Amino acid sequence: MPDDDWLAARFEENRDRLRAVAYRMLGSQQEAEDAVQESWLRLSRSDPQSIDNLTGWLTTVVGRICLDVLRVRRSKPEQSVGEHSPALTDHDVPDPELEAMQADSVGFALLVVLETLTPAERLAFVLHDMFAVPYDDIAPIVGRSPAAARQLASRARRRVQGPPEIPAATAARQREIVSAFLAAARGGDFEALLELLDPGVVLRADETVSARGAAALVRGAAAVAENFSGRAKAAKLALVDGVAGAVWAHHGELQVVLAFTVTDGRITSIELLGDADYLREVEVSMLEG
Missing domain, CATH: 1.20.140.160 (PhyR, sigma-like (SL) domain)
Structure with a gap:
């Protein structure tokens, strides 16, 4: 042909x-x-x-x-x-x-x-x-x-x-879990972190955050807890696109978003997102100073 x-x-x-x-x-x-x-x-x-x-x-x-x-x-x-x-x-x-x-x-x-x-x-x-x-x-x-x-x-x-119909109790529970996670991370409370994390939890970092030294992929509650224990001191609780998460800013400029997925009361995934285009587009509302 x-x-x-x-x-x-x-x-x-x-x-x-x-x-x-x-x-x-x-x-x-x-x-x-x-x-x-x-x-x-x-x-x-x-x-x-x-x-x-x-x-x-x-x-x-x-x-x-x-x-x-x-x-x-x-x-x-x-x-x-x-x-x-x-x-x-x-x-x-x-x-x-x-x-x-x-x-x-x-x-x-x-x-x-x-x-x-x-x-x-x-x-x-x-x-x-x-x-x-x-x-x-x-x-x-x-x-x-x-x-x-x-x-x-x-x-x-x-x-x-339209806006997702998330029950108030569910939204409040996610906020409570993320807040507890940040507190345990800052305080280096390894056991508390393990309690909040699903055994199969996955931590992912995008290319921008990975280039700053973060692991691109971490699997398992113990490994993820070790990754955060004693850290995240500068992370602040926030609504990320309407869902409880956390952010890290430097001199008032957003640097990294921590997006959490919570299922049945435990954190099943955490994403560390620092891509410049993403940060310009994401909707963030601070929940703590």
């Missing part, structure tokens, strides 16, 4: 996925088709031999095209959602494919919520939550680190789904 025909055939294999990505990003069937066509033009001008993963490459290209469209659209706030997606305002949907898309949780109400997101938030949420694209692949599209891309998707998810 001639190279051009082979490339066109491979593109057609990906067309439905690309159209679905673009539609969820843009909310307009016509704009989605335009984005897909532009991706084909860019592919036809590229060297296919240099593309290891064609599906991933095309998804990235469509994502960037849609991101540009959303940024232009955002600069013209007088436009309404209905102007972007007129088909969604009709009672009759003549296009079976579009009707199927709407049935697949892409209705007008969702698009209205998506319109409230920034272009980068919308892209991160759509690609990760709807198409399982890894944050490592999303990061270069939005020009952020993987940690910051994850934060974009997390913020978008909260806006789309």
Whole structure:
């Protein structure tokens, strides 16, 4: 098969996925088709031999095209959602494919919520939550680190789904556990730390924190307790994206976020996050001075 025909055939294999990505990003069937066509033009001008993963490459290209469209659209706030997606305002949907898309949780109400997101938030949420694209692949599209891309998707998810309904008792219990953990760490109380940690607890540090000397990965209650015992003296209790955690700041500048996962009354994971992009995006509210 001639190279051009082979490339066109491979593109057609990906067309439905690309159209679905673009539609969820843009909310307009016509704009989605335009984005897909532009991706084909860019592919036809590229060297296919240099593309290891064609599906991933095309998804990235469509994502960037849609991101540009959303940024232009955002600069013209007088436009309404209905102007972007007129088909969604009709009672009759003549296009079976579009009707199927709407049935697949892409209705007008969702698009209205998506319109409230920034272009980068919308892209991160759509690609990760709807198409399982890894944050490592999303990061270069939005020009952020993987940690910051994850934060974009997390913020978008909260806006789309609404604030999580965490029972007051559960939230209070997490705050109590994290506070007790910090106190035990500062006081070097190894046994108290063990009581608070799940036997299979995992401690992870991102690349920024690891570069400062922290272990990238520590497993097990004893090892994690040893890691924190007598330390964390400068860490302060805080709400991290609405959940009890801790932060370390230097001269008033946020340096590291400690994100905790608590399950059945014990800490099952701790993340040390110091990526600059992540720190700019994370929402922190201090709970102690």
